[in-house]
Amino acid sequence: MSEAVAIAGPVVFFTGAGMSVSAGLPTYRGAGGLYTNSDLEPPHAGDITIERLPGLWQRFRGRLEAGVELEPTPAHRAIAAFESSLEVAVVTQNVDGLHRRAGSSRVMELHGTLAEVRCLDAGHISPVRGIQWGPDGVPLCPECKAWTRPAVVLFGETLPPDAWRDATRAMSTARTLVAVGTSAEVYPAAGLIASGVCPAETRLWVNPETEPPSGDWTWLQGPADDMLARLVAG
Known part of the structure; x- marks a missing residue:
């Protein structure tokens, strides 16, 4: 400049x-971006199912836990x-x-934000810090112990x-x-x-x-x- x-x-x-x-x-689409030279598919709205949610969280957990420590x-x-x-x-x-x-x-x-999770039953929004993980690898809602999803917009969602x-x-x-x-x-x-x-x-x-x-x-x-x-x- x-x-x-x-x-x-x-x-x-x-x-x-x-x-x-x-x-x-990482970036997503620039040189060396996460989706530029990879077969990795972006998370999709269809992943929010009983069968697929544990796998979605397996992908997100590392980013979520690392994000708590980011400055x-x-x-x-x-x-x-x-x-x-x-x-x-x-x-x-x-x-x-x-x-x-x-x-x-x-x-x-x-x-959306990875700093929060959203309850799938009642829609409670909770901070990710200190969240309890269930035995299936899915975070549990602090309010009602239901499964949660990342409070982010997945592909296919508005x-x-x-x-x-x-x-x-x-x-x-x-x-x-x-x-x-x-x-x-x-x-x-x-x-x-x-x-x-x-x-x-x-x-x-x-x-x-x-x-x-x-x-x-x-x-x-x-x-x-x-x-x-x-x-x-x-």
Whole structure:
């Protein structure tokens, strides 16, 4: 970033998997991404059955337990720091919960969060920290001891309506849009950054590899930690 970029509020940060790379989490579709060079299939809504739920949790358990120990990156903390001087909203495709842990107060988690589980019987939402695992390898609801599922959006499921509504509203009033670490390939979330939805006059694309999807973006080519630290510094 060779010259200063002015950021005016309200500002929306739209973040993807590249945001959390330096925390130790992989991207999904970039170079070396989890689904780029792998036969691994993304978790699907059809996995929420009595027969398949233990296998789903077998896939998620490592990520869930590792996520409890993850710390926000400098990029997460930089976004939180903007709140001291600007109106900020964070619209994230990530499920790691690191934006909230970094101190961001207005976060829309479009794909849910691995920080919580949801009871399959009564819909209770419980924090994952301290959860009891059943003998079948499925976490049990602290309220009623029923099986739970990850509180994330699986492929084939709709996005949370409240998060979608709030994200759309934030996009519609943004003067600055900063897209960080996203491939902009996962819909419907990626549609939020289209100019017809978000008419922000300043549009910044933070990504070390993937080019912006159109010519109305300024490409800040580099790691999220470095680029956002420079934005905070002005």
